[in-house]
Amino acid sequence: MTTPSRYWREIPQRYRLEANRCKSCKTVFFPPRLICPQCKKRDLEETRLVEKGEVISYTIIRVPPQQFVDQAPYAVGIVKLDDGVNLMGQIVDCDFEDLKIGMRVRIEFRKIFNEGKSGILCYGYKFVPE
Amino acid sequence: MREVAVIGVGMTKWGELWDKSLRNIFVETALLALDDAGVVEVNSMYVGSMSSGLFVGQEHIASLLADYLGQSNIPSTRVETACASGGLALRLGYMEIAAGISELVLVGGIEKMTDVSGYEATYALGTAADQEYEGYHGITFPGLYGLIARAHMEKYGTTREQLAMVAVKNHHNGSKNPLAQFPYEITVDSVLNSVMIADPLRILDCSPITDGAAAVVLCPAEMARKMDKPVVKIIGSGHATDTIALSSRKDITWLEAVYKAAKQAYAEADKGPQDIDIIEVHDCFTIAEICVLEALGIVEKGKGGDAVEQGLTSLEGKIPVNTSGGLKAKGHPVGATGAAQVVEIVKQLRGEAGERQIKKARIGLAQNMGGSGGSSVVHLFERE
Numbered sequence: 001m002t003t004p005s006r007y008w009r010e011i012p013q014r015y016r017l018e019a020n021r022c023k024s025c026k027t028v029f030f031p032p033r034l035i036c037p038q039c040k041k042r043d044l045e046e047t048r049l050v051e052k053g054e055v056i057s058y059t060i061i062r063v064p065p066q067q068f069v070d071q072a073p074y075a076v077g078i079v080k081l082d083d084g085v086n087l088m089g090q091i092v093d094c095d096f097e098d099l100k101i102g103m104r105v106r107i108e109f110r111k112i113f114n115e116g117k118s119g120i121l122c123y124g125y126k127f128v129p130e
Numbered sequence: 131m132r133e134v135a136v137i138g139v140g141m142t143k144w145g146e147l148w149d150k151s152l153r154n155i156f157v158e159t160a161l162l163a164l165d166d167a168g169v170v171e172v173n174s175m176y177v178g179s180m181s182s183g184l185f186v187g188q189e190h191i192a193s194l195l196a197d198y199l200g201q202s203n204i205p206s207t208r209v210e211t212a213c214a215s216g217g218l219a220l221r222l223g224y225m226e227i228a229a230g231i232s233e234l235v236l237v238g239g240i241e242k243m244t245d246v247s248g249y250e251a252t253y254a255l256g257t258a259a260d261q262e263y264e265g266y267h268g269i270t271f272p273g274l275y276g277l278i279a280r281a282h283m284e285k286y287g288t289t290r291e292q293l294a295m296v297a298v299k300n301h302h303n304g305s306k307n308p309l310a311q312f313p314y315e316i317t318v319d320s321v322l323n324s325v326m327i328a329d330p331l332r333i334l335d336c337s338p339i340t341d342g343a344a345a346v347v348l349c350p351a352e353m354a355r356k357m358d359k360p361v362v363k364i365i366g367s368g369h370a371t372d373t374i375a376l377s378s379r380k381d382i383t384w385l386e387a388v389y390k391a392a393k394q395a396y397a398e399a400d401k402g403p404q405d406i407d408i409i410e411v412h413d414c415f416t417i418a419e420i421c422v423l424e425a426l427g428i429v430e431k432g433k434g435g436d437a438v439e440q441g442l443t444s445l446e447g448k449i450p451v452n453t454s455g456g457l458k459a460k461g462h463p464v465g466a467t468g469a470a471q472v473v474e475i476v477k478q479l480r481g482e483a484g485e486r487q488i489k490k491a492r493i494g495l496a497q498n499m500g501g502s503g504g505s506s507v508v509h510l511f512e513r514e
Contacts, residue, residue, distance in 0.1 A: 014266075057284075059328045060276075060328065061328055062325075065253060065265070065270060066252075071268065076269050076273055078377045086378060088264050088376070090268060101284045112266065124267070
């Protein structure tokens with residue numbers, strides 16, 4: 001259900017990896033938050049995600065949502081970035097047999113899917129082997 | 131707070147109910163609960179439904195269902211916490227009676243999932259995950275639990291066969307439940323050879339798309355004692371939340387919402403995991419049953435797979451889990467599941483569970499969960 005305004009609104013995160021950090025406990029949040037759930041402080045500063053990390057789990061989607069039909073099967077993983085943020089995204093440019101928990105990956109800017117109704121080409125981050 | 135009892139339970143056959151509408155499925159089920167309780171009117175209603183809007187294009191169903199149940203003008207509330215909606219409806223009804231606000235409350239859940247295509251159902255279910263930061267990247271619910279399963283196998287050595295054994299056990303139990311959607315046995319081999327959905331999970335690791343409802347009637351325990359049925363009390367209730375994005379959790383193999391909800395329920399009941407005779411858990415995927423048993427404290431962290439392999443959780447085991455067939459075999463009409471767990475526990479505690487009856491069951495636990503663990507509700511029941 002991507003609409004132009006809903007897509008546009010997330011661009012700072014999807015294109016530029018804009019995050020924020022609690023000034024008190026230094027935890028980094030992505031997407032940015034208005035209040036730190038750990039220390040309940042509201043004093044947060046802008047930062048950007050570190051673009052490298054390691055895979056903490058992965059799966060291969062064989063029965064996809066409709067807008068991903070032309071991509072299946074594809075791998076999706078959770079990656080622990082070196083700044084401590086856990087991020088979900090597709091792992092590409094990697095044979096399924098080579099996927100491993102603990103493998104090092106970096107973020108690249110890629111097309112995610114074509115939105116059928118409004119004709120939006122949706123972009124964002126994916127992971128590739130480092 | 132007043133003591134609260136369940137005096138009526140109702141459930142009809144679950145499955146792909148092409149000839150029945152959302153309102154009729156619910157009303158048939160709720161009438162069974164009213165008949166079982168021996169009442170015609172209640173003071174209020176709570177109905178769990180995850181997404182009647184996306185599944186049948188109908189919101190405002192609390193009023194619709196009260197009307198068609200012949201309970202005109204009573205307060206009726208729809209409750210939504212994804213797949214934990216039915217369990218949360220029970221908690222709200224429990225609180226209303228315990229607080230002395232009402233004497234009779236009908237609590238239930240409904241989901242009519244087969245009026246839409248597979249893609250539309252996948253989309254509707256996917257809305258229980260973080261749409262902007264999970265769904266956007268092409269993850270599905272089997273995918274989320276696939277991520278949990280892979281991490282659990284890596285961290286604790288849980289095996290692919292142990293996952294399959296959860297499905298085999300629950301189908302065995304479901305084969306003894308005439309209301310189950312899939313009341314037949316499967317084998318470990320059939321699970322391991324079934325089509326892959328989201329590695330390492332195969333189709334026989336996944337709960338199905340189901341139409342169905344369940345309902346129960348609550349009243350003060352004092353009122354229940356004047357009736358000629360065994361009195362089943364709710365002795366503990368807990369509810370907790372977690373990040374709905376799986377990736378935001380420190381340890382994706384640990385269900386903190388389940389742990390916190392169970393802790394509340396155990397404390398209120400002054401009971402612990404060692405006191406429980408039977409359990410219904412939210413096995414939306416085989417790995418979920420394993421993780422939930424760990425979070426409930428029934429087994430140690432990482433030992434959920436061993437528990438099913440060693441038979442601890444089978445019908446003949448020390449703590450039978452999902453005697454109804456669970457979500458896997460009984461079906462999973464998402465908003466109704468939490469209420470159906472209560473129906474099974476009450477039937478077991480009353481000794482009305484037929485072929486799957488557990489002897490001397492006195493204390494039961496029901497655990498219901500939303501999304502990939504973003505919410506959970508736990509209740510404890512005791513037969514007087």
